[in-house]
Amino acid sequence: MGKESFLNVNVKVWRQRGPKEKGEFKTYRVEHVSTEMSFFEMMDTLNEQLINKHEEPIVFDHDCREGICGTCSLYINGRPHGIDDAITTCQLHMRKFKNEETITVEPWRSAGFPVIRDLMVDRSAFDKIQQAGGYTSINCGAAQDANAILISKVDADEAMDSASCIGCGACVAACKNGSAMLFVSAKVSQFALLPQGKVEAARRAKAMVARMDELGFGNCTNTRACEMECPKSVKISNIARLNREFIKAKLAD
Amino acid sequence: MAIEHIMDPALSRIPEGKLADKWTNYKAHQKLVNPANKRKLDIIVVGSGLAGGAAAATLGEMGFKVKCFCIQDSPRRAHSIAAQGGINAAKNYQNDGDSVYRLFYDTIKGGDYRAREANVYRLAEVSNNIIDQCVAQGVPFAREYGGTLANRSFGGAQVSRTFYAKGQTGQQLLLGAYSSLNRQIEKGNVTMYARREMLDVVLIKDKEGVERARGIICRNLVTGQLERYSAHAVVVATGGYGNAYFLSTNAMSCNGGAAIQIYHKGAMFANPCYAQIHPTCIPVHGDIQSKLTLMSESLRNDGRIWVPKKLEDAKRLQRGEIRGHQIPEEDRDYYLERRYPAFGNLVPRDVASRAAKERCDKGFGVNSTGLAVFLDFSDAIKRLGKDVVADKYGNLFQMYQKITDDNPYETPMMIYPAIHYTMGGIWVDYELMTTVKGLFCAGEANFSDHGANRLGASALMQGLADGYFVLPYTLQNYLADQIQVPRFSTDLPEFKEAEDGVRAKIEKIMAVQGSRTVDSIHKELGHIMWEHVGMGRTKAGLEEGLKKLGELRKTFWKEVYVPGEANSLNTELDKAIRLLDFIEVGELMARDALHREESCGGHFREEHQTEEGEAKRDDKNFMYVGCWKYMGEGKEPELYKEMLDYQEIKVQTRNYKS
Ligand SMILES: Cc1cc2nc3c(=O)[nH]c(=O)nc-3n(C[C@H](O)[C@H](O)[C@H](O)COP(=O)(O)OP(=O)(O)OC[C@H]3O[C@@H](n4cnc5c(N)ncnc54)[C@H](O)[C@@H]3O)c2cc1C
Ligand code: SF4
Ligand code: FES
Numbered sequence: 001m002g003k004e005s006f007l008n009v010n011v012k013v014w015r016q017r018g019p020k021e022k023g024e025f026k027t028y029r030v031e032h033v034s035t036e037m038s039f040f041e042m043m044d045t046l047n048e049q050l051i052n053k054h055e056e057p058i059v060f061d062h063d064c065r066e067g068i069c070g071t072c073s074l075y076i077n078g079r080p081h082g083i084d085d086a087i088t089t090c091q092l093h094m095r096k097f098k099n100e101e102t103i104t105v106e107p108w109r110s111a112g113f114p115v116i117r118d119l120m121v122d123r124s125a126f127d128k129i130q131q132a133g134g135y136t137s138i139n140c141g142a143a144q145d146a147n148a149i150l151i152s153k154v155d156a157d158e159a160m161d162s163a164s165c166i167g168c169g170a171c172v173a174a175c176k177n178g179s180a181m182l183f184v185s186a187k188v189s190q191f192a193l194l195p196q197g198k199v200e201a202a203r204r205a206k207a208m209v210a211r212m213d214e215l216g217f218g219n220c221t222n223t224r225a226c227e228m229e230c231p232k233s234v235k236i237s238n239i240a241r242l243n244r245e246f247i248k249a250k251l252a253d
Numbered sequence: 254m255a256i257e258h259i260m261d262p263a264l265s266r267i268p269e270g271k272l273a274d275k276w277t278n279y280k281a282h283q284k285l286v287n288p289a290n291k292r293k294l295d296i297i298v299v300g301s302g303l304a305g306g307a308a309a310a311t312l313g314e315m316g317f318k319v320k321c322f323c324i325q326d327s328p329r330r331a332h333s334i335a336a337q338g339g340i341n342a343a344k345n346y347q348n349d350g351d352s353v354y355r356l357f358y359d360t361i362k363g364g365d366y367r368a369r370e371a372n373v374y375r376l377a378e379v380s381n382n383i384i385d386q387c388v389a390q391g392v393p394f395a396r397e398y399g400g401t402l403a404n405r406s407f408g409g410a411q412v413s414r415t416f417y418a419k420g421q422t423g424q425q426l427l428l429g430a431y432s433s434l435n436r437q438i439e440k441g442n443v444t445m446y447a448r449r450e451m452l453d454v455v456l457i458k459d460k461e462g463v464e465r466a467r468g469i470i471c472r473n474l475v476t477g478q479l480e481r482y483s484a485h486a487v488v489v490a491t492g493g494y495g496n497a498y499f500l501s502t503n504a505m506s507c508n509g510g511a512a513i514q515i516y517h518k519g520a521m522f523a524n525p526c527y528a529q530i531h532p533t534c535i536p537v538h539g540d541i542q543s544k545l546t547l548m549s550e551s552l553r554n555d556g557r558i559w560v561p562k563k564l565e566d567a568k569r570l571q572r573g574e575i576r577g578h579q580i581p582e583e584d585r586d587y588y589l590e591r592r593y594p595a596f597g598n599l600v601p602r603d604v605a606s607r608a609a610k611e612r613c614d615k616g617f618g619v620n621s622t623g624l625a626v627f628l629d630f631s632d633a634i635k636r637l638g639k640d641v642v643a644d645k646y647g648n649l650f651q652m653y654q655k656i657t658d659d660n661p662y663e664t665p666m667m668i669y670p671a672i673h674y675t676m677g678g679i680w681v682d683y684e685l686m687t688t689v690k691g692l693f694c695a696g697e698a699n700f701s702d703h704g705a706n707r708l709g710a711s712a713l714m715q716g717l718a719d720g721y722f723v724l725p726y727t728l729q730n731y732l733a734d735q736i737q738v739p740r741f742s743t744d745l746p747e748f749k750e751a752e753d754g755v756r757a758k759i760e761k762i763m764a765v766q767g768s769r770t771v772d773s774i775h776k777e778l779g780h781i782m783w784e785h786v787g788m789g790r791t792k793a794g795l796e797e798g799l800k801k802l803g804e805l806r807k808t809f810w811k812e813v814y815v816p817g818e819a820n821s822l823n824t825e826l827d828k829a830i831r832l833l834d835f836i837e838v839g840e841l842m843a844r845d846a847l848h849r850e851e852s853c854g855g856h857f858r859e860e861h862q863t864e865e866g867e868a869k870r871d872d873k874n875f876m877y878v879g880c881w882k883y884m885g886e887g888k889e890p891e892l893y894k895e896m897l898d899y900q901e902i903k904v905q906t907r908n909y910k911s
Binding site (some may be wrong): 003034040048052054055057061062063064065067068069070071075084087093095104116122124130131132134138144146147149151155164166167190194196199253 | 307329376387394419431433475540541773814
């Protein structure tokens with residue numbers, strides 16, 4: 001393990017009671033923070049302090065705390081999921097910060113994700129996009145033997161890379177247009193790369209993009225901010241594949 | 254000592270016939286519901302993990318009207334998402350001698366002969382359908398260059414039957430179930446209720462006076478309001494209760510609440526003491542630690558576990574004077590390979606965990622706390638090359654490095670056992686129905702298939718088996734008798750009464766206004782559990798643990814402080830409600846562990862071991878499922894024994910040595 005040392009930090013946090021209420025930054029001091037702690041363990045410490053003073057704790061989304069469930073969010077010092085690459089906020093550790101540093105913590109800020117309280121936002125729009133077509137239309141029980149269709153390792157691996165999206169929403173939060181294209185394209189690509197999903201690929205692309213537009217997400221103008229901030233390194237080439245499927249669907253109309 | 258009863262064997266509802274024919278016979282003779290009637294029948298599924306998500310999707314596909322609930326903001330985030338290593342199936346694609354029978358046999362043996370034969374056989378039987386179903390959904394399992402599916406090995410098996418998707422198998426399987434669920438939501442067959450927590454089940458008497466599960470009371474975690482939902486049947490698929498220990502590999506919201514609520518309403522709680530301690534987790538670093546991270550069992554395919562042979566080397570490691578890779582080969586003790594030559598590093602989890610504890614207790618631990626052993630990849634890297642190792646385990650290595658700031662390609666990983674999974678859970682019959690009519694339980698929340706110890710990659714298999722391939726048949730069989738029953742209004746007095754009960758409990762918690770945070774009490778619970786109901790249990794320790802748990806409950810009611818309001822978003826209240834149920838889970842675990850005077854699987858009683866320190870079962874007195882029946886607040890629960898009758902398998906001492 002790395003060498004443990006201790007920090008004092010000032011945490012400047014966005015506090016907002018509800019979706020319609022006005023929010024503001026508040027700064028709290030946390031002392032004697034071990035560099036071995038995760039960022040959330042520092043937040044837990046801060047919340048314990050607040051509760052002990054009979055103040056309400058800071059609300060933030062988290063669950064697995066190991067980078068896979070996609071529940072955690074947060075803009076930390078101006079970057080989604082904080083100041084380390086290819087990780088989620090829950091994987092961020094305090095050794096990445098300096099003693100006496102002021103750490104700014106904000107919720108995802110995007111029209112698609114309204115704030116519920118403090119740092120917690122509503123990402124149900126992502127579920128609605130998936131409902132529009134993020135599946136293969138087969139019923140349980142009717143499947144043939146799993147090895148009946150061979151799939152090249154290259155395609156399977158690429159599909160896996162696309163499928164590794166955790167639905168966190170960092171791509172939307174990072175995008176100046178608030179576009180959900182990286183998220184949508186990850187799912188469309190995964191299926192388009194596999195024979196089981198190919199059949200409906202074009203229809204799926206069209207349905208999911210239409211739903212995304214309906215829900216008020218912006219357009220993609222290729223700024224690539226999404227790719228840079230995605231904790232799972234989902235590639236922007238997925239968007240190109242999505243566009244191809246989308247054009248196919250339009251031509252078929 | 255608790256009052257004991259022998260359970261009527263008929264209660265288990267195991268179909269007649271030869272073991273291999275039971276499930277086929279059941280399906281051939283079960284009752285069906287026609288499509289027009291299905292539309293008139295509502296089913297509540299609590300939980301959207303592999304078990305709940307798969308069940309809700311499939312029941313929706315069949316045409317039932319399903320309401321599905323989860324705590325997270327989206328069903329895609331259920332704790333199943335975190336499973337890393339893989340899922341077992343008896344496909345025998347590797348032609349290494351696997352079969353349905355062998356998977357069945359390995360599961361019974363791995364569970365230390367404490368699971369029900371008929372259920373386990375069915376599990377092995379449907380395992381192959383699961384893989385077919387998932388591939389059809391577009392789950393990107395790992396493949397060979399020839400295009401066929403790849404497999405790896407997991408503990409407790411000598412065949413390679415584990416299917417995987419990088420180190421993210423649970424994620425991919427759950428996203429598969431989620432996609433099927435989404436299709437049904439879009440079609441209007443499933444209504445999804447996210448950020449809801451079930452806080453009680455509602456029972457209503459039918460015309461014959463039989464109580465049946467007809468609804469639930471939920472707390473809306475965003476508004477804090479209590480909500481009522483009704484249905485013709487209720488499925489509880491709410492996962493395991495490992496977080497009773499505070500520190501575990503489970504996600505933060507995993508809980509034992511729903512299980513305790515239905516236990517209070519008459520569902521029996523079976524084998525609560527069987528908890529799995531996983532041998533390969535990242536060691537604890539300090540008091541403020543909030544959870545433990547698993548390093549997948551798949552790592553034991555290529556990683557070798559060792560500690561130094563010499564005590565002085567261990568001391569120098571503990572003081573940080575040297576690092577693992579500096580210790581020469583001849584001074585390393587690969588203790589699993591030494592003690593268990595036949596299975597080596599791939600012994601089952603309970604065996605590997607105890608062996609690590611044994612070495613550390615003797616002073617051979619390798620980190621500053623003395624509570625860690627090495628998991629070393631240097632041989633694998635030499636043999637296969639860094640690229641191959643990275644391809645197989647890259648994301649796990651990255652995860653390890655992010656947490657510990659150590660590079661496992663260069664120096665061995667440090668690991669230690671941690672609470673991971675609970676084999677115990679709500680008792681269910683062959684149809685996965687609890688002792689309450691119309692109340693079903695699936696996935697990790699039930700007790701069914703893993704006996705006293707679960708083999709790696711078998712929980713995903715069981716969750717999906719229950720959800721995709723068992724409940725859709727058995728629920729239909731139950732509902733076939735309910736087609737005349739109209740939909741229920743939530744204005745019925747039974748709903749009001751249940752809601753009032755929940756509200757009273759919440760008000761009581763809010764009213765304490767003590768001086769301790771919920772987490773501080775939960776941590777104390779965790780310490781009690783780990784010390785007294787952990788890896789090595791004794792009569793005296795368990796008795797003391799039970800006493801401490803009783804005191805902790807009093808502490809809760811005197812000293813807990815929950816800020817904010819009940820009728821609003823309140824994350825501290827969410828946790829306080831769960832904590833109260835964890836204390837009760839803890840008591841049940843300790844009570845069960847105390848009564849089970851033997852060692853089996855994940856339950857190790859120090860009084861019952863062989864001279865070599867292996868677990869010593871007592872089949873004569875304990876070959877049963879221990880089911881606890883709630884008798885009312887403050888009263889001792891009573892024990893019902895479901896005797897296990899092995900017809901197919903010869904019961905033996907587990908042997909992983911030769
Ligand atoms: C880190 C880790 C790795 C693992 N790796 C593997 C592996 O490689 N292979 C394997 O076979 N197994 C593995 N397991 C075990 C396996 O993941 C779980 O046993 C399994 O996924 C449980 O599935 P489930 O559907 O029963 O429950 P969960 O996935 O836990 O789902 C529970 C659901 O119930 C909901 N819920 C809970 N309580 C309530 C309530 N009161 N009201 C409303 N909703 C509620 C939750 O929101 C969630 O949707 C692993 C476990 C862990 C912790
Ligand atoms: S594409 Fe990346 S950033 Fe966007 S939701 Fe998926 S994982 Fe998060
Ligand atoms: S809490 Fe699960 S990804 Fe961060």
